[in-house]
Amino acid sequence: MNIVLRLAWRNLWRHSRRTWLTIGAMVFSNTLLVFMISLQFGMYGLMINNTLQVFSGHMQIQAPGYKDDQKMRQVVHDVQPLAARLRSELGSDTIAARGWAFGLASSAERSYGIGIYGVEPAHEPQVSNIPGLIEQGRYLEGNDAAEIVIGATLARNLRIGVGDELTLLGSGPDGSFAAAVVDVVGIFDSGVKEIDRNIAEMPLGTFQDVFYMDGAGHQVVLLAPELDQAALLQSRVEGLLAGDDGLVVEGWDALQPGLKQAIQADISSAFFMYGILVILVAFSVLNTQLMSVLERTHEFGIVMALGLKPGRLGRLVMLETAMMGLIGMFLGALAGALFTTWFTVNGFSYPGMEEMVANFNLPGRVYPRVTLLTMFAGPLVVFVFTLAAAAYPALRLQRLHPVAAMRTN
């Protein structure tokens, strides 16, 4: 073993209690960091997936301006042939066409204003999780059937069930009066209040008939295999649509601006907290290393008088710190991973969490996952700050005068 390494290692354990306390500060902060970062990014992933899988998808093709105004007449012409073309050209079946209208839904007893999606029954299940959430009855089947599926709360409020008739009133893109009677064939329960209370889906063909859409719709929804491939897919789709200036491709962050910003807001407040933890650890290290340098002033004086360069002493101090930091990093990452894994198995929840996170389509209990990134991101930053904190005591040594140093005791 290299003599310098050995020296540093021995110096570290001269005051084992002090060293362990300093490492303890690192382990404590690292454990928290690993847990919070795992939890946080796990929740963001869930938030994005849960929100996008309901309706938005990873991107949508729309008429310019539709995203902000959602007006009936901002249509995508020949929407079903367009979706079919994209499906074959991209070789993907997670693409579906939709129309959207606002209307008054009346049962025998009640009337409520709702949002009505016209969907392709054959393709919608590939881009949205609503078809899979049918609780009673079945999902839509024919493209031109006079049928509808509605949310569970809406069904309860309208006091209707599967098999009952529902009257729809609304207006087409030109403002003309639209009306239809359809059969309720299924009821879905997504668990999200707003959706279960306000949304219905009917076949796109019927939708186009009822609302005088003339073959048009409002959006083509696309889902990439994974979120991180969405950008690539988006540029391919934009390439395919080039030349058609009546259409734009909107990415998920444009479709759901709130989602990305909520995550940004949450990240910045979380990073403030992490930053404080890291700074406190750095102070702890600074204190320890300053002490260990000051108490060795006499001995440093002697070795310098014997010809050792102050630079080597500085490196020695940095080496000691690095050793301490490495122990803290690995123990902390390990403790954090174990701590987090306990919640991976048992789930993490706190009283009131269900109400808190429902706005973000999250369940009341989440299962954080440890990855190499979440395990080491925090501890690595702590390690870097640990080294930075030791720089001051190490640099002080450069100004040390051997004779003066030997006089202190």
Added chain:
Amino acid sequence: MHMFFVLSRLAWRYLWRNHRRTIVMLSAIAVGTWAMIFMTALTRGMVDQMIADGISVIPGHVQIHNPDYLDDPSVNNRIAYTDTELTARFGNAGFSSWASRVRVPAVVTSERESRGVTLLGIDPEAERSFSFVDYAAVDGRFLEGPDDKGVVIGAKLADTLETRVGKRIVIMSQDPDNEIADRGFRVVGLFHAEMEATEESYAFIGKHTAQDMLRIGDTVSEVVFVGDDYRDVEPVFDKVAAQVDDSVLVSRWTEVDTYLGTMMGMMDGFMLIWVIVIFLALSFGLVNTLVMAVFERIREIGLMLALGMKPAMILGQIIIESMMLLAVGLLIGDLLAWATIKPLEGGIDISVVAKGMEMFGASSMLYPNLDIGDVILANVVVLVLGFLASLSPAWRASRYEPVEAITKV
């Protein structure tokens, strides 16, 4: 008592013997304290603002509904008392602000578009003091009385409907027999609100006009009461509950909006956890400092013990030393927090993430709230836990065997 002063002076001098260590530790405590208070002030400010905005939209600290209304806000679920009876019950019962209103879901249609809204039939004078709409800031004019024939909608909704002040829109809802109740209204005013969602969701008409249109005679959907303090609604709740029987449901705002209610409850819990986490990160450094402080003067401690100083005195002196360190650190941290929060009290503009904050239910201005209770809590927690953390090193110091300690090199 005299002894206490002697020990205090001793402790104070010991503290400054190694001034570098003390300064590093003081900085750590000050930064920690600053972070505790700063973060709490920001969070409390945000939650307060959310609740204040949220309550003004709900509105009212206490509400009365038909027991079925909250789940099924239909025109059929009206309050069993007539409006005249309600006035008789509450008019002279000493409520400073209260109002009865018709509140039903409805569809608003312009010649261009249709949207769903919550239709509110109100008496504008009764709600002036607590309405989220600033009557004076309305484009056009606000309603002039319960018999006003006009409608006031949000500016954003007017955009979507492509309508403006002076134009006509049709409002559709249902009457108690599920006949379509519709009527044309002239838009007399456009209101502005903090959040776009609010501007899109509400339409105000006169209470009597609404009752006439919906054919519900002299009945209403809800009665709202505003007390002095939203944190303590029990007095209002009790007073209201005493005036009515079981045919209606009296609820606190925390029950009507569980998200906001939970937020308020969680705020204090969050605060405590944050303070404790920071303290724990600090505690390693604190204990370390004390251990070192004891270690470097073992001989002196031995000498004092040999001269007849009681172990309890040594214990007391170390603890006083620790408390002094904490107190000075806390003081600096408190001042630092005060100095950084004061200039920000005019509000911090976070509109870059406005859409995201809307998901949280918060607005795009953040007003930090330096609550004296929070400051006291942070300081007390640090002092109490700091006392506990110093017990072990102080105890060890007082247990030294005098002879051993003196001869220790």
